[in-house]
Amino acid sequence: MMEHNNYIPEWAKTAIVYHIYPLGFFGAPKYGKDESGKVDRLLEIRNFYNHFKNLGVNVIQFGPLFESVSHGYDTIDYMKIDHRLGTNDLFEQITTELHNMNIRVIIDGVFNHVSREFSSFKDIQAYKEKSRQLNWHFVDFTRDNPYKDGFDYQNWEGYYELVKLNLNEKDVRDYIFSVSNYWLKEIGIDGWRLDVAYLISTNFWREFRQASKKTKPDCILIGEMIHGPYDKWIGPELLDVGTGYQVYKSIWSAINSNNMYELKAILERSFHQEWGLFKDITLLNFLGNHDCMRIRSILRDDRYLFPAFLFLLTTNGIPKIYYGDEIGLKGVKTEQSDEEIRRPMPRSSDEWPSMGKEIFRNIQKLIQIRHINHAITHGDLTPVYADKNILAFIRRSTKQTLLIIINTNFEKTEKTIPLWNQNLDGKKFIELLEQGGDKAYFVRNNQLHISDLYPCWGRILQLE
Structure with missing residues (x-):
């Protein structure tokens, strides 16, 4: 699949992203005003360097880092690290340290809206119609x-705390491009996750790409996409990658409802080599983020965690792990609050949930397999079988063919997988997931029989 997407950076094709929401991860106060001085909370990330390396991730995606009023999406200053987290110099140092570990750095760009404390909006509050930045909003x-400023203004989804930027204005566009240039060139980041990208014009993203790629040709641009025609925003002249919300929903929905047909259908709809919606697009796939209930809290049974991660780490696209999901943290999102899904990361494995070490080891194993198998990182995907509790699909690249089988049954299962029209009859497959990895399976009469699919587990089989 990603062999065909030559407009994304080469390094991104083998990326495994670890997503941190910094204000939550490091336990910062809810509001910037609650902390009068600067606190270098970012320093604590050094305590997690071994965790990142042991897990096997090679990209850290930082959520909002810029000076803001509260949650990070209400920016005060795009050129400054939030005082609750540290300084620009400290973040530059951390970026260098991560690079020395062969880990790339992506940060959040929230360019659709700003806070009421943003300089251009403050200027309009002060000078009204005479403001030199009147056209910035x-x-x-x-x-x-509602704040009785003497004027109304466009905002994000009715939240007057989030003032919409006028990205049609040349001065605003040039300013945002200078922001991207600064963080890419001076600080050394490797790309952007771009908030609500689907709300912003493609003309803006086209220019943003040109400006950013001129500064750093191999930077990555990931657009937050929730719905709509992805290819309107993602492509060779636009953004590189889109977030896979439809795939995300199908993962937990199919597993929870014992309906793996749903997951097979979304794979066909998304990645079919002739008519798939995303056949020419790379998705950033995930089981959780700062806006969603944690996956362990969504799934009906903890035993479903491994099948969910097995799918995430063997399917098309770039996988992303939200901090804490790899150790089984729980967190329920409510209409009133996101705090439960943005809690601080436990500082020691002694504070992990009881099943944390087992989950970590299993995900670590899946990541190791992903890193060394070309068919997973570069191959096409062909679904071949589904029933209520089992899904099977083939990953095939120019170098390798794999058969992935996912079992969500609570009992050991025997299953025959049909492999019609796959040119595999008489071929031999070797197991990669189990220790030892020398168990052989043969395709006979275009079918592969497995007598021992373990409960809520799976098989990753390599064609010899």
Whole structure:
């Protein structure tokens, strides 16, 4: 699959992303005003370097880092690390240290909206119609707003704390491009995760790509996409990658409802080599993020965690792990609060949930397998079988063929997988997931029989 997507950086084709929400991960106060001085909480990340290396991830995606009023999506200053986290110099140092560990760094770019404390909005508050930055926002002086500023303004989804930027204005665009240039060139980041990319015009992203790639040709641009025609925003002249929300929903829905047909259907709909919606697009796939209930809290049974991660780490696209999911943290999102899904990361394995070490080891093993198998990182995907509790698909690249089988039954299962039209009759497969990895399976009459699919486990079989 990703062999065909030549517009994304080569390094991204083998990326495994670890997503940190910094203000939560490091336990910062909820509001910037609650901390009068600077606190170098970012320093604590050094305590997790071994964790990152042991897990096997090679990209850290930092959520909002810039000076903000509260949660990081209400930016005050795009050029400054939030004082609750540290300084620009410290973050540059951390970026260098991660690079020395062969780990790349992506940060969050929230360019659709800013806070009411942002400089251009403060200027409009002070000078009204005479403000030199009047066109930086969408302002209406014929109406007032809930804050009684004497004017109304466009915002994000009715939240007046989030003031919409006018990205049609050349001065605003040039400013945002200079922001990207600064973090890519001066700090050394490797790319951007771009908030609500689907709400921003493709013309803006086209120019943003040109500016960013001119500064760092192999940077990655990941657009937050929730719905809509992805190819409108993702492509050779636009953004590199889109977030895979449809795949995300199908993973836990199919597993929870004992309906692996649903997951097979989304694979066919998404990645079919002729008519798949995302056949020419790379997705960033995930089981959790800072906006979603934690996967362990979503799944009906803890035993479902391994099948979910087995799918995530063997399917098409770039996998992303939200901090804490690899040790089984729980967290329920409510209409009132995201705090439960953004809690601090445990500082020691002694504080992990009881099943944390087992989950970690299993995910670590899947990541090791992904790193060394070309068919997973570069291959096409062909679904071959599904029933209520079992899914099977083939990953095939120019160098390798793998058969992935996922079992969500709570009992040991025997299954015959049909492999019609795959040119595999008489061929031999070797097991990669189990220790030893020397168990052989043969395709006979275009079928592969497995007598021992373990409960909530799977097989990763390599064609010899």
